[in-house]
Amino acid sequence: MALEVRNSDLCAYVDQECDDDEKQRIVAALAASPQLTDRLSLWRRNDAALRLALAGLENSAPLQIAEMEATGTRWRAGRPGTAPSGLKVAALAALAGGSGFAALAFVTFVLTAR
Amino acid sequence: MSASALLQQDHGEFVTSLTNFAEALFGPPTVGGQETAYPRGKAVADAISAASASQEVGQARILAYRAIVGRFLRASVDSLPPMASERQDHLALTDADLTIVAFHQLAPFEKASLLLVVVENFSYADAATVMDLEVGSLIDALARGREAFAARLACSKFGGRSHLRIVG
Structure with a gap:
């Protein structure tokens, strides 16, 4: 099973747009690659931050x-x-x-x- | 429910969602108290007109967003004035501010794809239709957008704000 995951593959995984086989392949790749896991986490955090910022929610205090x-x-x-x-x-x-x-x-x- | 029924029943909510989307894509209507030349209002009017012409709710939504995105992508984005926060007079550089600044530094297709998929929860197929792209191209724009957004955000938060010294 090929573990190479492109950014476009990871996007589809994040957005739940990949089929079950592709999902399994990416899960395996994530388990084998901390760097890929970090990228996934970063993207999810950034997605959440964008939603909150555009919703006008003050999700953070000023400089701490x-x-x-x-x-x-x-x-x-x-x-x-x-x-x-x-x-x-x-x-x-x-x-x-x-x-x-x-x-x-x-x-x-x-x-x-x- | 037909599209016209939707527009009549939930007109205010629909217009609000379109306006919010247009503002997120184009930026706010004023910068530093000065009204900008954003085609935001026209884009929303186009969107409502496009939606009204549809007989089906899902299609109406796609047509409405497509009208806004189309106007945005056709606009000369280089001529758009800098985005500024409406809260600038009483609060500075929150994470939300920096997030929006980073977002507005993205390329037009990256911004539109992120906004449609991440914020508006469009499927890839529908987002591609809205942007008049193949699904593969939409995904490429989305992937580039996420990478660029991460880089911009990291630059803003850790390369920018953390080096700002606040003085009393």
């Missing part, structure tokens, strides 16, 4: 102290969510502008340079 500490982000003062709204707006607008890494780098520079 623990999360920032865990990622090595330093704090100058204040609490999560206390950044000036102009900067926040600029950050979100820059991120949404499609300029990707450049925008992220710019926003990071602006915020950390203060």
